[in-house]
Amino acid sequence: MKELLTARKLVVRVTSALVVLAAVMFVCSLMGTESVSLKAVFGGAGGQEAVNPDYEIFVQVRLPRIILACIVGAALACSGVIFQALLRNPLADPYILGISSGAGLGAIVAVLSGLSWTLWGRSPIAVFAFAGALGTVWLVWFIGRLAGKSHVTGLLLAGVVVNAFFSAVIMFLISVAKGQQVHATIFWLMGNMTEEDFLVLWLGAGCVAAGMLALFYISPQLNAISFGEDDARSMGVNTARTRTIAFAVAALITAVAVSLSGLIGFVGLVVPHAVRLVFGPDHRQLLPLSGIVGAIFLVAADTLARIVVAPAQLPVGVVTAIVGGPFFLVLLVKHTHKVGWLSK
Amino acid sequence: MSIIEVSHLSFGYPDGPRFGTGRKTGTQVEVLRDLSFEVMPATFLVIAGPNGTGKTTLLNLLCGSLVPKSGSIRIDAAAIKSYSTEALAAKVAVVRQEFVPIFGFSVIEMVLMARTPYYGQMGFESKADRDIVNEALEATDTAQFASRTLSSLSGGERQRVFIARALAQNTAILLLDEPTSFLDLKHQVGIYDLLKRMQLEKGKTIVAVTHDINLAVQYADVTLLLGADSSYQYGRAKDVFSPEQIEKVFGVRVFSGKVGQEKFFIPLGKFAKDSRQINGNPDSNRQK
Numbered sequence: 001m002k003e004l005l006t007a008r009k010l011v012v013r014v015t016s017a018l019v020v021l022a023a024v025m026f027v028c029s030l031m032g033t034e035s036v037s038l039k040a041v042f043g044g045a046g047g048q049e050a051v052n053p054d055y056e057i058f059v060q061v062r063l064p065r066i067i068l069a070c071i072v073g074a075a076l077a078c079s080g081v082i083f084q085a086l087l088r089n090p091l092a093d094p095y096i097l098g099i100s101s102g103a104g105l106g107a108i109v110a111v112l113s114g115l116s117w118t119l120w121g122r123s124p125i126a127v128f129a130f131a132g133a134l135g136t137v138w139l140v141w142f143i144g145r146l147a148g149k150s151h152v153t154g155l156l157l158a159g160v161v162v163n164a165f166f167s168a169v170i171m172f173l174i175s176v177a178k179g180q181q182v183h184a185t186i187f188w189l190m191g192n193m194t195e196e197d198f199l200v201l202w203l204g205a206g207c208v209a210a211g212m213l214a215l216f217y218i219s220p221q222l223n224a225i226s227f228g229e230d231d232a233r234s235m236g237v238n239t240a241r242t243r244t245i246a247f248a249v250a251a252l253i254t255a256v257a258v259s260l261s262g263l264i265g266f267v268g269l270v271v272p273h274a275v276r277l278v279f280g281p282d283h284r285q286l287l288p289l290s291g292i293v294g295a296i297f298l299v300a301a302d303t304l305a306r307i308v309v310a311p312a313q314l315p316v317g318v319v320t321a322i323v324g325g326p327f328f329l330v331l332l333v334k335h336t337h338k339v340g341w342l343s344k
Numbered sequence: 345m346s347i348i349e350v351s352h353l354s355f356g357y358p359d360g361p362r363f364g365t366g367r368k369t370g371t372q373v374e375v376l377r378d379l380s381f382e383v384m385p386a387t388f389l390v391i392a393g394p395n396g397t398g399k400t401t402l403l404n405l406l407c408g409s410l411v412p413k414s415g416s417i418r419i420d421a422a423a424i425k426s427y428s429t430e431a432l433a434a435k436v437a438v439v440r441q442e443f444v445p446i447f448g449f450s451v452i453e454m455v456l457m458a459r460t461p462y463y464g465q466m467g468f469e470s471k472a473d474r475d476i477v478n479e480a481l482e483a484t485d486t487a488q489f490a491s492r493t494l495s496s497l498s499g500g501e502r503q504r505v506f507i508a509r510a511l512a513q514n515t516a517i518l519l520l521d522e523p524t525s526f527l528d529l530k531h532q533v534g535i536y537d538l539l540k541r542m543q544l545e546k547g548k549t550i551v552a553v554t555h556d557i558n559l560a561v562q563y564a565d566v567t568l569l570l571g572a573d574s575s576y577q578y579g580r581a582k583d584v585f586s587p588e589q590i591e592k593v594f595g596v597r598v599f600s601g602k603v604g605q606e607k608f609f610i611p612l613g614k615f616a617k618d619s620r621q622i623n624g625n626p627d628s629n630r631q632k
Contacts, residue, residue, distance in 0.1 A: 004452065007468050088446050220467045224457045226447055231440065234407050235513065236433025236461035281447035284467055 005282050013285065017292040024296050025070070028303040029062045033310045036062070064195050068260060069302040069316075070295040071201070072193075073267055075208045075257035077275075077294025078215060079250035080268030081287055085226045086246055087152055094254040094268035097159035098136045101166035103258040106132025108173050108185045125188065126200075126259040133255035136162060141247070151229070151243075191264030191317025193302050204256050211253040212291050218242050219283035226281070266320040267294050270328045277331055297324070345421060346382035347516060347549050348406065353379040353415035355401055372413075375401050377574035379415070383566065385516065386547040388540065390560040390581065393570030394594055399553040400441075402570070403519050406551065407438045420516065430461045437510035439503075439520040451497070451505050452490040455480060458512035480511040484538060500531030507538065518542065520552040524559070532556065536563045558608050561585045569593055582607065 003009075030036055040054035076094050083092040095101075110128035140162050144155035170189075174182055196204075215222075221242040224232035229239045257264075271294040272286065279285055298316070301323060305314040356372035375398035383389050391399050404410040405417060408424055417424040419435050427435070437458070458480075459473040469477075481487040484504045494502060503523060510518055520539070524532040536559050542548045554560050560567060564581040571577070571593040577584045587600040590609055597612040 004456070004474075005468075007466050085447075090446060217467070220457075220460050220463050223449070223453075224460050226449075227454070227457070228443075230404075230409050231438075233409065233429055234433060234436070234438040235458050235509075236430040238429050276447065280453075281449050282453060 005280075005285055010285055010288075013279070014288050014292070017289055017296075021070070021292050021296050021299075024299055025066050028299050029058065029066055031303050032057075032062060032306055061195055064198065064201055065193055065302065065306075066299055067201050067205070068193055068196050069298040071204045071208050072257040072261045072264060073271075073294035073296070073298030074212065074291040075253040075294075076264065076268040076298075077271035077290040078208075078212055078287055079254045079257075080294075081272040081283065081290050082215060082222070082246050082250035083268075084272055085222045085283060086243060086250075087156060088226060088228065089152075089156070090273070091269075093265075094250070094257075095163075095263070095265070097140045097155060097251075098162040098166065099133045099251065099254050099258060100263050101163045101170065102136025102139075103129040103133040103255065104170050104189055104263065105166050105173075106130070106135075107188050107262070108170055108177075111181050111185050111188075112173060112177055129188075129262075130255050130259035133258050134251065136166065137247075137251040137255075187315060188262040190315035191262045191320070192315045193261055193305070196260065200260070204260055207256045208253050211249045212287065214245060214249050215287050216284070218245055219287050222246065222283040222287075223281075226283075262315075262317070264298070264317045264320055266317075266324045267298055270324045271297055274328060274331050345385075347385040347420055348383040348551070349418040349421075350382070350406075351380045351416055351418075353402075353405065353417065354413045355398070355405060355410065356413055357401075374574065376405075376570075379574070379576060381568060381578045383549060383551070385549055386543055388543050388550045388563055388565045389552070389568065390564035390566075391551065391553045391568045391570065392555070392557060392560055393576075394572065397570040397572060398574075399570055400521055402568075403438070403521050403551070403553055406517075407436050407519055408432050433461060433513060433515070435515055436517045436519060437513040437515040439506045439510050439518070439523055441521050441525065448493045448495070450491050450493055451486060451508075452477065452481065454494060455486075455490075455505065455509045455512050458509045476514060477512050480508040483511060483542070484508040499526045500528070500534065503527065503531070503535060504538070507535070511542070516547075517549045517551065520550070522553055522555065524554065524556060532559060539563070557585055557590065561607050561609075585609070 030038070034053075034057055036054050036058050040052060041058045079094040080092070083094060083096055084090055086092075087096065089096075106128035107125050109132075110125045113124070140155065140158045143158035143162070144151065146154075174185060177185065221232070221237045221239075224235050224237045225239060225242060229243070232239050232242075254268075272290045275286055275290045275293055279289060298320070301319040302316045304323065305316040305319045308314060308319075353376055354374065355376045356374040358372055375396070379402070391402060393399055401410065405412055406419075406424075408427065408429070411425075419427065419432070424432070455477050456469055456473070459469050459477065462473055463469055478487070481490055484507050486501065486504050486508050489497065489501065494505065497505065503526075507518075507520075507523070510520075518539070523539070524535050527535065539550050539552065540563050543550050552560075552564075561581050566579065567577075567581040567584040569577040569584050569589060577589060577593075585607065587598055587609065590596075590598050590600075594611075599610045599612055601608055
């Protein structure tokens with residue numbers, strides 16, 4: 001008989017996954033156009049006169065970017081899990097309710113308003129994208145309520161329509177924008193990692209970690225909800241509360257991820273499926289493992305993006321799709337017979 | 345004292361599209377009007393009637409999924425409105441019409457979900473929860489495929505798994521919406537035997553919506569026969585199910601008879617080969 005998930009097993013698996021993540025982060029931090037010697041890094045920052053270049057590259061350039069990839073990967077994978085469960089739709093991803101187009105619209109408005117001005121010494125793109133993302137989720141939620149008694153269908157339809165509308169507005173704005181602005185926007189839309197400063201990273205990491213904890217707390221209820229809200233309610237699950245928490249948290253961490261790195265596709269769709277195929281659909285395990293695997297995946301993908309066409313860089317979104325697609329297909333073919341819900 | 349008490353219950357669905365949150369414009373389509381009945385503990389109640397007379401609606405009202413327009417429902421001597429979601433789930437379990445879930449949960453994982461409200465702080469079940477689940481799997485004869493996924497089971501097996509999940513809620517009341525609609529004869533009887541056993545051995549109150557009058561009359565103690573225009577009959581199953589009633593409520597001719605103790609009814613279509621002979625049958629009330 002198949003063994004059930006126990007707290008002990010969960011702790012062992014999550015810890016192992018964290019060890020793998022740490023190893024991947026370590027290896028990736030050593031890879032890049034400049035070779036970095038670890039010994040030199042531990043030599044410290046160096047004095048005013050003699051800057052230690054290894055330390056500079058490692059701490060100021062590589063580390064922030066790798067931490068950023070962790071945050072974004074974990075956030076996107078977790079919110080993918082949530083949207084697939086709540087919408088009861090295996091095709092759902094973090095962007096399905098229009099977060100992407102809302103954030104994109106915010107970003108392009110920031111670009112068009114002129115890149116010369118700054119908010120708290122930073123480019124306004126992230127703030128605008130964040131506001132755009134959350135605003136859109138709220139709008140979709142609101143329209144979904146009006147649209148029908150079946151909450152899920154209403155939400156999905158509202159998401160599709162709002163996405164289409166905002167995308168059209170984005171296309172319109174791009175077509176009237178100037179060359180340099182267009183380039184900045186398109187790069188953002190493709191999903192792009194840059195070296196963020198540590199304050200922003202800690203803020204993002206805090207948000208995403210708190211979000212993941214909250215989601216883990218409601219994960220038994222999410223299991224029940226994936227059988228439909230009526231069923232979950234008759235099993236004694238407070239579905240309204242669970243749904244509200246899950247949507248709010250998933251939207252928030254997606255907005256954080258998107259405002260930090262633009263639209264990185266595929267992580268939120270593929271990672272939950274991959275983890276589910278290997279470890280099963282139980283959300284108590286699916287959520288933490290997806291978060292960690294998402295982080296591993298994006299750290300690795302971003303390292304590839306840095307080194308494949310060095311000294312130039314690819315948008316990481318291109319790498320996630322090119323690498324993730326075939327990988328997922330292999331997994332799908334190998335495991336479908338074991339799972340069954342895709343073969344029906 | 346009755347375990348389910350429905351008095352002057354009315355319910356309607358809004359007709360046509362409505363815009364604006366919570367504003368119920370347009371007319372209502374009434375499906376239940378002034379319905380009253382009481383169910384004693386450890387009773388087998390069957391709800392029957394033509395399509396669209398509110399059988400499933402009534403089930404949804406009894407489990408709190410829908411809220412009555414007027415009238416009241418009392419479960420175990422307390423108004424249904426006074427129960428929290430969790431408390432109601434400890435009294436009433438529901439088996440809805442079957443569907444295939446989207447993710448590959450195994451049978452035992454799904455049955456365990458019935459214990460979700462009782463999980464500990466860390467979100468895991470206790471030993472007691474597992475015992476209850478194992479007992480439910482044994483009772484429904486589903487322990488043998490506990491580790492298989494739901495989508496790999498046949499319709500009859502899957503229905504038993506959903507009943508196992510309802511049993512694992514450890515409730516006094518079990519509601520079922522057409523539990524045998526997709527099953528072959530053997531599995532239909534198997535499900536009803538299982539339900540009857542739960543009633544007799546565990547003292548559960550069974551409320552089943554069904555279209556199968558013959559099984560209903562065999563297994564049910566009491567019957568609620570819902571008709572068009574919100575009319576209804578409530579009483580002992582063998583009294584409610586008479587040829588006259590069935591012809592009136594369902595609008596079809598039936599041939600009825602008796603084999604030993606058991607009554608049976610066969611609907612007759614216009615093209616039934618023996619329709620003339622049967623018209624002369626003393627048990628059939630519409631003679632030409």
